[in-house]
Amino acid sequence: MRRSIPAAAVALGLALTLTACGGSSDDTSGGSTPGTTAGGGSSDGLVVWVDETRQEAVAKAAEAFETENDVDVELVLKNFEDIRADFLAQVPTGEGPDVTVGAHDWLGELTTNGVVAPIELGDKTADFEDVAVQAFTQDGQVYGLPYAIENIALIRNTALAPTAPATWDEAVAAGQAAGTKYPFLIQTSTEGDPYTFYPLQTSFGAPVFAQNDDGSYTADLAMGGEPGQAFATWLQAQGAAGVLSTDITYDIAVEAFKNGESPFIVGGPWMLEQFAGLDLAIDPVPAAGPQPAQPFVGVQGFYVSAQSDKALLANDFLVNYLATDEAQLALYEAGSRPPALKSAAEQASADPITAGFAAVGAEAVPMPSIPEMGSVWAFWGVTEANIISGQADPVASWDKMIADIQGAIGS
Amino acid sequence: MSTQAPTVDGTSDAVTPPGPSGPTGRRAGRDPGRGPVRPGTLVKIALMAVVNALGVFGILAAWREGSTGILVSMVALVAVADWVYFSRRSLPMKYILPGLAFLLVYQVYVVAYTGFVAFTNYGDGHNSTKEHAVEALLVQNERRVEGSASYPLTVVERGGQLGFAVVEDDEALVGTADQPLTPADGATVEDGRVTQVPDATVLSRPEVLARQAEVTQLRVPVSEDPNDGSVRTQDARTGFVSTPSLTWDPEADTMTDVTTGTVYRATSDGWFRSDDGDRLNVGWRVMVGFDNFRTAFGDERYAGPFLRILVWTFAFAIGSVVSTFLLGLFLAITFNDTRLRGRKIYRTLLIFPYAIPGFLAALLWSGLLNRSFGFVNQVLLGGAAVPWLTDPWLAKLSVLGVNLWLGFPYMFLICTGALQSLPSDVLEAAKVDGASAMRTWRSVTLPLLLVATAPLLISSFAFNFNNFTLIYMLTGGGPRFADASVPLGHTDILISMVYSVSGLDGTAAKNYGLASALSIVIFVIVATISAITFKRTKQFEEIS
Numbered sequence: 001m002r003r004s005i006p007a008a009a010v011a012l013g014l015a016l017t018l019t020a021c022g023g024s025s026d027d028t029s030g031g032s033t034p035g036t037t038a039g040g041g042s043s044d045g046l047v048v049w050v051d052e053t054r055q056e057a058v059a060k061a062a063e064a065f066e067t068e069n070d071v072d073v074e075l076v077l078k079n080f081e082d083i084r085a086d087f088l089a090q091v092p093t094g095e096g097p098d099v100t101v102g103a104h105d106w107l108g109e110l111t112t113n114g115v116v117a118p119i120e121l122g123d124k125t126a127d128f129e130d131v132a133v134q135a136f137t138q139d140g141q142v143y144g145l146p147y148a149i150e151n152i153a154l155i156r157n158t159a160l161a162p163t164a165p166a167t168w169d170e171a172v173a174a175g176q177a178a179g180t181k182y183p184f185l186i187q188t189s190t191e192g193d194p195y196t197f198y199p200l201q202t203s204f205g206a207p208v209f210a211q212n213d214d215g216s217y218t219a220d221l222a223m224g225g226e227p228g229q230a231f232a233t234w235l236q237a238q239g240a241a242g243v244l245s246t247d248i249t250y251d252i253a254v255e256a257f258k259n260g261e262s263p264f265i266v267g268g269p270w271m272l273e274q275f276a277g278l279d280l281a282i283d284p285v286p287a288a289g290p291q292p293a294q295p296f297v298g299v300q301g302f303y304v305s306a307q308s309d310k311a312l313l314a315n316d317f318l319v320n321y322l323a324t325d326e327a328q329l330a331l332y333e334a335g336s337r338p339p340a341l342k343s344a345a346e347q348a349s350a351d352p353i354t355a356g357f358a359a360v361g362a363e364a365v366p367m368p369s370i371p372e373m374g375s376v377w378a379f380w381g382v383t384e385a386n387i388i389s390g391q392a393d394p395v396a397s398w399d400k401m402i403a404d405i406q407g408a409i410g411s
Numbered sequence: 412m413s414t415q416a417p418t419v420d421g422t423s424d425a426v427t428p429p430g431p432s433g434p435t436g437r438r439a440g441r442d443p444g445r446g447p448v449r450p451g452t453l454v455k456i457a458l459m460a461v462v463n464a465l466g467v468f469g470i471l472a473a474w475r476e477g478s479t480g481i482l483v484s485m486v487a488l489v490a491v492a493d494w495v496y497f498s499r500r501s502l503p504m505k506y507i508l509p510g511l512a513f514l515l516v517y518q519v520y521v522v523a524y525t526g527f528v529a530f531t532n533y534g535d536g537h538n539s540t541k542e543h544a545v546e547a548l549l550v551q552n553e554r555r556v557e558g559s560a561s562y563p564l565t566v567v568e569r570g571g572q573l574g575f576a577v578v579e580d581d582e583a584l585v586g587t588a589d590q591p592l593t594p595a596d597g598a599t600v601e602d603g604r605v606t607q608v609p610d611a612t613v614l615s616r617p618e619v620l621a622r623q624a625e626v627t628q629l630r631v632p633v634s635e636d637p638n639d640g641s642v643r644t645q646d647a648r649t650g651f652v653s654t655p656s657l658t659w660d661p662e663a664d665t666m667t668d669v670t671t672g673t674v675y676r677a678t679s680d681g682w683f684r685s686d687d688g689d690r691l692n693v694g695w696r697v698m699v700g701f702d703n704f705r706t707a708f709g710d711e712r713y714a715g716p717f718l719r720i721l722v723w724t725f726a727f728a729i730g731s732v733v734s735t736f737l738l739g740l741f742l743a744i745t746f747n748d749t750r751l752r753g754r755k756i757y758r759t760l761l762i763f764p765y766a767i768p769g770f771l772a773a774l775l776w777s778g779l780l781n782r783s784f785g786f787v788n789q790v791l792l793g794g795a796a797v798p799w800l801t802d803p804w805l806a807k808l809s810v811l812g813v814n815l816w817l818g819f820p821y822m823f824l825i826c827t828g829a830l831q832s833l834p835s836d837v838l839e840a841a842k843v844d845g846a847s848a849m850r851t852w853r854s855v856t857l858p859l860l861l862v863a864t865a866p867l868l869i870s871s872f873a874f875n876f877n878n879f880t881l882i883y884m885l886t887g888g889g890p891r892f893a894d895a896s897v898p899l900g901h902t903d904i905l906i907s908m909v910y911s912v913s914g915l916d917g918t919a920a921k922n923y924g925l926a927s928a929l930s931i932v933i934f935v936i937v938a939t940i941s942a943i944t945f946k947r948t949k950q951f952e953e954i955s
Contacts, residue, residue, distance in 0.1 A: 069616060070616075088538060091539075095476075111551060112535055112538075113535060113536065115538065122561040122649050139551075141554070190800070190890075245783075247784065252784065306546065310623060311627045312623035312647050315645035319645075319646055371535065371920060374920060375920070377918060378898035378919075379898060382889075382898070400896075404896040407712060407896050408897070
């Protein structure tokens with residue numbers, strides 16, 4: 001009889017575990033109104049997935065929506081990194097949210113898997129920055145309500161470099177004249193960082209994919225050939241000269257810039273929090289090649305689930321409550337990315353730093369959201385890193401990278 | 412009663428308040444014909460009540476969510492648990508059931524589900540059912556008519572049918588799914604929006620929300636000509652004219668592109684394909700037989716790296732077990748010597764690496780071993796730039812070294828335990844027979860030690876064979892193979908290769924089917940090796 005006691009305790013643990021399985025799915029579909037969910041798979045309210053940064057701003061917009069429509073909005077807090085995979089996995093089961101926060105470069109994957117529904121912005125389309133709507137457009141349909149635009153730029157410590165450099169060589173010369181430990185900081189790491197290096201690559205005229213006339217991307221790689229090889233050769237030269245180094249990771253770069261060890265760093269608004277005490281200016285990334293340096297623009301927005309049984313509420317909430325100045329400005333305060341709504345962006349541009357990033361973003365290109373983009377990153381970064389560290393021959397390894405990416409896309 | 416553990420007595424006291432005269436008083440209060448109710452029985456009833464309560468709660472939760480699978484298994488588990496613990500004929504099951512239940516839920520179910528997925532094409536493009544794929548394709552291909560205006564819209568009900576009332580050029584138009592938009596005489600328009608229609612009722616906002624699925628599905632034709640498109644709404648405030656560019660024929664199982672006339676047929680591999688090979692971008696999940704296994708071994712881009720990774724996986728797993736075991740054993744023998752002072756302190760200190768979470772330690776080491784900024788190069792080696800993690804051979808050495816640091820305390824612990832439980836009479840017999848220390852160790856101590864530790868060595872091998880955390884956190888599989896066309900590296904082991912091949916790391920289209928198929932291959936490898944080794948260890952047992 002004594003032995004049945006641990007046995008029963010184990011059974012109890014098992015029951016708890018199974019209940020937790022049932023319970024966790026309960027949380028995502030309607031935990032806020034447990035009294036009204038009996039018999040149905042979902043609650044009366046709108047379920048919205050948000051990340052921690054955005055939570056408060058969305059909650060504020062939801063308050064007005066709740067009172068005017070007499071419905072509940074349930075915000076489910078998720079890690080931003082988990083949302084993409086969880087949304088893909090949970091929408092088909094019916095346990096997914098009605099609306100989720102997301103980034104535009106997920107679009108290709110979300111539409112291929114049929115988990116996201118188009119949004120008709122109607123006359124509001126013109127109220128948004130063109131690049132923001134363009135980023136969420138696929139095959140003529142808009143799939144997300146944009147709220148913020150993010151891109152990288154050159155962050156300059158004005159105490160160390162009073163003027164903005166026009167070209168890469170000027171920047172390096174200014175950095176060397178400043179006498180700091182590093183003339184120029186750009187995060188690289190042994191895995192490479194093609195996102196941060198992209199403006200330098202485009203300055204050689206080697207965009208990752210070819211663009212149609214309307215700005216959408218085709219699946220044709222465009223970074224091969226001579227322009228790409230020229231960029232690769234330049235990378236090797238800069239690596240050999242010690243300006244670029246694979247030892248510089250994000251943390252090391254940010255720490256060094258914070259300590260005044262370099263006048264320049266290439267980075268985005270997410271770094272600014274760390275540079276609180278410094279006097280900064282935001283400039284375009286200096287071009288290393290003959291063409292202008294265009295960074296990627298990332299647009300953040302909200303998606304509506306294809307399986308939402310409250311599509312009407314969801315669309316109403318997005319188009320009529322989140323596409324407002326107050327909501328977009330609140331999201332801007334929370335995430336410090338320039339708003340996607342033009343009128344809100346104008347107000348946010350009162351801050352010179354935000355205005356600086358927005359000005360660079362206006363000249364930038366949207367990051368491709370086609371599914372083929374997923375096959376590019378792994379080869380791209382490591383090849384760049386190997387060229388910079390001198391381990392690989394620039395032209396040969398760049399050509400091999402192009403062939404490998406084409407192989408991966410074709411498979 | 413005297414054998415009852417103190418906690419059990421404590422609990423039973425709580426259940427049954429002690430009588431004034433102790434046990435005898437308690438017994439007197441019960442039915443004498445059925446004998447004494449032992450405290451254990453009461454505890455059992457209390458615990459089973461809790462199990463049942465939680466079980467019923469779980470069943471209700473599963474019912475509410477409509478999770479049939481969980482519901483059925485919960486009912487079955489609770490029923491079986493009740494039968495086993497209240498029946499007199501199920502004594503062996505009383506011991507086996509908890510373990511069996513855990514085995515079913517955590518092992519058998521997981522393995523079976525992985526096995527199932529391995530035979531499907533679950534992954535990007537095949538994320539859900541055919542029904543969902545059709546829905547998604549239709550909704551993605553319903554286009555707003557270019558240049559058409561958007562209308563202020565009101566939802567109305569006419570003759571039991573939902574309809575839309577829109578305003579165009581200050582004129583009210585009303586229509587339903589069957590009746591195209593026609594001017595509605597006598598309709599009231601306020602603030603550019605229809606508020607009253609003579610022969611129809613205007614729905615209030617809550618009424619609209621209550622029927623929102625119907626409202627979003629509703630298409631009101633603009634005119635008798637279907638090419639003019641139909642009005643729909645997404646927020647019940649604004650309507651716009653759209654036309655579908657794909658139509659779905661459930662009878663023929665085809666999708667037709669209205670603009671080009673191309674017919675796409677549903678195929679057995681989960682796509683809609685046209686005759687000239689084009690396919691629509693959303694597919695669905697189907698069973699694909701052994702296709703995933705064929706892909707796993709058929710893609711020539713993976714053939715070269717696969718062999719190298721397989722060899723390294725074995726080298727890594729065996730090397731880790733051997734090195735940690737030898738170091739652990741050496742230290743255990745050393746600290747087992749009674750002449751050593753402060754043994755307990757040393758032993759405690761040696762367990763430290765074991766107490767740090769593995770993934771954290773791997774991350775720390777990847778920082779310590781950084782070529783230019785790492786502590787090892789900067790401080791210990793006086794600024795040398797040794798590429799610990801970026802040179803193929805040094806990276807392998809670093810992985811083994813870090814795993815040695817992480818793993819030896821475990822081996823040290825089990826060896827210490829095994830050494831201390833060696834029968835002293837055998838050792839004395841060896842001494843009496845005049846065996847040398849070396850001879851005693853080789854012929855007596857080591858075989859006896861292996862009997863005790865062999866199963867643990869096998870489990871350690873199986874663990875390291877799949878030691879994803881260490882590889883992922885320390886080197887990420889790098890440095891990459893320079894001559895391979897796939898993103899794999901010199902320190903990748905099979906499981907981290909699966910992670911990359913199946914696109915779970917975001918470097919390729921996700922393919923859960925392929926990942927599951929490869930996992931099963933790994934499972935078979937590890938299971939076979941474990942089975943063979945377990946059989947071998949029986950030889951040790953014969954020695955003792």
